[in-house]
Amino acid sequence: MIEVLHAGPCDLVMDWGRPGRGALGVPAGGAADQQALAAANRLVGNDEGAAGLEIALSGPHLQFPRGGVVALTGACFAAHRSSGALVAWNETLVLAAGEILALGHPEAGCRCWLAVRGGVAVPRLMGSRSTFLPSGMGGHYGRALQTGDILHCGAATNEVRLLRAGPPATAGGGLRVVAGPQINRFDDRGLAAFFNGIYRVDLASDRRGLRLSGPPVSHHKVGLLSQGVLPGGIQIPPDGQPIILGWDGPVTGGYPVIAGVVTADMPRLAQLRPNDTIRFVTIEVEAARELAATSWEIEELA
Template identity: 70%
Template sequence: MDQGRSGRGALGVPVGGAADSSALGAANRLVGNDAAVAGLEITLKGPSLRFPRGGVVALAGARFAATRSSGTAVGWGETLVLAAGETLNLEQVETGCRCWLALRGGLAVPPVMGSRSTFLPAGFGGYRGRALRAGDVLASGAQVGAVRLLRARVPFIERDEPLRVVAGPQVGLFEDAGLLAFFTGNYRVAAASDRRGLRLDGPAVSYARAEVPSQGVLPGAVQVPPDGRPIVLGWDGPVTGGYPVIAGVIAADMAKLAQLRPGDAVRFATIELERARALATEQWEIEALT
């Protein structure tokens, strides 16, 4: 995964990319890469990775149980130098859902539409358009010069805090009872959730039935289908939708969204649009300086 492919919405292709670009950027900086270089996004359970020629790697995001060949535990947010033939073993996630592994030089997979990210629903990008399997071999990109260990801000995620949202374009369609259910209800991430969207189990959100024309939607948009169970659109979700959108998760909280897994509790809290914009600007400025 990298920062995704922008400007392809007219073709039905979402931006996609890393679910938490700041975590990928932090890992990349720790190995001396540009923040946008492609790395691995690892979800819930990690792989065992062998480095025939060695390598310089870093991990950021959710913490997984991880060891190197010697059995030594691997730190998070640290630069790790692996010798030729060493193996990096990642097991079950300890808290959260996803982490990102950066390799000095990046991953040398062919770009598709300007990105090396995998788009699983359509089967293109990344490594043959699919999730990695045992036996797959990935090449690293060119490594120029000596290793430079750079300072990086590894994001810290308050997972127990509510997701902050701004009002959606169809909020006026929702009845008082529906709004009360949505903003005071306790939800759980359903098992049928993935990068396309997080389906939520909990109080049904009622709204006035009305014809809603298809509209452009973005990751973080909270759609409510006829059964009243909200769906928070993810990074590989559709670029258009016909369900009413009650709210949108703010940009500064998309990293929280990336760490939710099936069974996790979800609550929502409103925030003013101007405050949401200010938080997004602050986040961008911090990332630009680190």
Template identity: 45%
Template sequence: MIEVLAPGPYATVQDLGRPGFAHLGVPRSGAADARSLRLANRLVGNAEGLAGIELTLGMARLLFHDGAWVALAGAPVDASATHAPSAGMGAPFWVPPGAELRLGMPAWGLRTYLAVRGGIAVEPVLGSRSTDSLSGLGPEPLRAGTLLPVGPPEGGIAVDLAPPPEPRPAVLRVTPGPRDDWFAPDALGVLCARPYTVSQDSNRVGVRLNGAELVRAREGELPSEGMVTGAIQVPPSGQPIVFLADHPPTGGYPVIGVVREADLPVAAQLRPGDEVRFTVRPGR
């Protein structure tokens, strides 16, 4: 059992989400940076899809009633556990029974993933243990006093180490469409010409950006249509929004392009004030 003493600014339980329910109006949700959750799980011998803890800007304190192997991936944080050697990113480490694990603020990036051998075993909803911040499905966001059960271990501990990622300029590759014809002919060029700044209003639903306005060529609004993670939706303000894991299954604003799946972890690690550039990846 793990007791949350302090969750930091925002922390939730996340696995790889609940796909297959969009036709019922249920978003997929799941880890915003799924690549980092998968890595953390592999490091402690878990299946990649087991639930872990997604920490936004770190600063959490967790009390381990029982000893456990854990691993951290994603935005790099300092970590220390009482009565234990120094802990770090990208390698499994042991947290003794009764120890408190303290996590600092990331040096860069936004979301850090904590995997525990056996996985976080809260009650699943529609086959997933993910907290969906938009629909409210799944467990509530973590708060002081939350108790998290841990499942039985399966498999062995990984022997390979994963070096922490290096900070790099944030660039998102975009496939145009499906509604790029709703914008002025040079709109994609405008999108890619200069960096955008991440807004304070960003969250797990989407990364809201401030920068050059994307001008419409057509008036009015679309009927609601299906949305995918990575869709760049443009409201009347002309300021783009990149949809993340908790995006709604439908939307009525036109989508000028879609961020390729391989770059979604980059989008998920953008914090307010960061700059991000777009580049067009031809094709549909």
């Protein structure tokens, strides 16, 4: 059991989401960094896709009346337990009955993931326990956690694994992208603005998409039929300010897609926060595939 003594601004129950339901208008959603959630789950003896908490910008204060086994991965937040002892990341943490885990602000980045042994036991909807805020469904009553909420945990199925995970994803450096399906709709001036410009993440950004402000990207404003889109796709609306589609973004869109963030850099996308600056670096599709196959590893200790 987990009691929320103080909720952060956006604490969401998340697992690996609802893939394969785009035809119903439902995005896959789920954890913004599935690999980070998987690492946390393995540290506490859960299946990799078990439901945990995705915590953004500032963390909650959580009490464990019966104790528990937890792990934190992703961006390192300031965190301590009831005794005042600091909490380590990418390690198994055993909490005594009644102990409090308090998370503050991240040292860098935006999101972390908390797994608890047994997983967060909220009802499944369309095969997933993930929260989908735009429709108010899934997770804990379809919303972010609030002060006073109580979460229940399931039964553990595996042994706790001793692991050494890689460093958390960082938002620094250029985001690597591949050419989008409508790149030919953009003239030289528009392409130069996009690939040479520095963009700032707008305050209006959320899990549906990251709105950017910077050099406007010009393109041929010819009618475009609605098309399927995916997280990481970069749309250019009429005002020329790019939108990077997020994990809860639409499954179809009518704006031209100039590029797509490569799979290997999606965890870095998850760590961008308002007012961060980014630039784009283009790579070939084959290079993106190779990066996806080797971008993240967990070493299991003897």
